[in-house]
Amino acid sequence: GQNIDQPTEMTATEGAIVQINCTYQTSGFNGLFWYQQHAGEAPTFLSYNVLDGLEEKGRFSSFLSRSKGYSYLLLKELQMKDSASYLCAVRRGSTLGRLYFGRGTQLTVWP
Amino acid sequence: NAGVMQNPRHLVRRRGQEARLRCSPMKGHSHVYWYRQLPEEGLKFMVYLQKENIIDESGMPKERFSAEFPKEGPSILRIQQVVRGDSAAYFCASSPPGGDTEAFFGQGTRLTVV
Numbered sequence: 219g220q221n222i223d224q225p226t227e228m229t230a231t232e233g234a235i236v237q238i239n240c241t242y243q244t245s246g247f248n249g250l251f252w253y254q255q256h257a258g259e260a261p262t263f264l265s266y267n268v269l270d271g272l273e274e275k276g277r278f279s280s281f282l283s284r285s286k287g288y289s290y291l292l293l294k295e296l297q298m299k300d301s302a303s304y305l306c307a308v309r310r311g312s313t314l315g316r317l318y319f320g321r322g323t324q325l326t327v328w329p
Numbered sequence: 330n331a332g333v334m335q336n337p338r339h340l341v342r343r344r345g346q347e348a349r350l351r352c353s354p355m356k357g358h359s360h361v362y363w364y365r366q367l368p369e370e371g372l373k374f375m376v377y378l379q380k381e382n383i384i385d386e387s388g389m390p391k392e393r394f395s396a397e398f399p400k401e402g403p404s405i406l407r408i409q410q411v412v413r414g415d416s417a418a419y420f421c422a423s424s425p426p427g428g429d430t431e432a433f434f435g436q437g438t439r440l441t442v443v
Contacts, residue, residue, distance in 0.1 A: 222371075251431060260333075260420065260434040261372070305372065314424040315362040315432030316385065319371040 222320035224306050229326045230296050238291045238323045240306035251317060252280055252291045253305040261305055264291065293325075301327045331356070333423050333435035334403075341441045348408040348415070350438045354423030361404045362432060363396060366418040378404060411442045 221243045230236040242250070249268040253261035267273055267282035267289060279292040293300055303324050307317040334353040342348050354361050363375040377385040378398035389396065393411075398404040408415055418439050422432040 253434075258439075260436040263431040263433070266431060307372075313377060313385070315360060315422045316374060316377055317372075317432070318374070319364075321369070321371040 222306055222308055222318060224320040224323045227324045229328060231328050232296055232298060234296050235294050236296060238304050240289045240320060242287050242308050244308050244310055246310040247284060248311055249309040250282055250289045251307040253307060255303045255305055296327050298327050301325060333421055333433050335421050335435035335438050337438060339439050341443060342411050343443055344412060345410050348411050348440055350406040350419050351403040352421030352435060353403040355433055357425055358423035359426050360424045361398050362422045363406050364420045366420060372420065413442050416440055416442045
């Protein structure tokens with residue numbers, strides 16, 4: 219099976235920077251995804267890494283090291299609306315939507 | 330371009346009844362995936378379908394659960410003789426037939442079995 223681990227909860231204050239880590243063990247790795255999910259809502263796509271390195275998209279960046287089975291999501295200039303669950307997911311093989319998810323990290327942003 | 334549409338958003342069923350959950354993929358998407366999210370758990374893959382074909386059902390419970398994606402109309406996830414343990418959020422995602430992109434999720438159906 220797949221082991222995908224991420225912290226259960228994190229807290230931070232508005233304007234700060236937070237890094238959410240994710241480690242995984244899998245065969246046939248073909249990409250790592252980060253999704254944001256507000257309570258009662260659909261997961262929404264944030265980022266995708268398939269090669270090692272950093273992908274930056276506005277206030278959000280994601281990093282991948284395939285040799286270490288490690289990724290992180292970096293959120294800058296935190297806002298209250300960033301309070302949500304952040305889901306790390308791994309894709310194996312070529313099927314676009316066949317993902318293995320971690321349990322999610324519940325981020326709370328305080329004023 | 331409407332996103333992935335799921336209905337109903339909330340569904341209450343008594344033990345032993347049947348639950349039918351519907352998913353209409355995004356326009357141009359022919360691949361559908363169903364996921365289940367139990368309280369305090371991550372999303373778990375259930376089944377992957379293309380039009381009129383079940384491609385991968387390795388995550389489906391062996392009994393009481395079935396899925397279809399007919400040539401016309403939405404994809405249906407059917408749960409027969411529901412039990413309390415079936416209470417969960419069921420999410421549908423869709424993707425286009427090719428390319429290297431992400432799957433898009435619907436807002437889910439929250440099933441409560443009483």
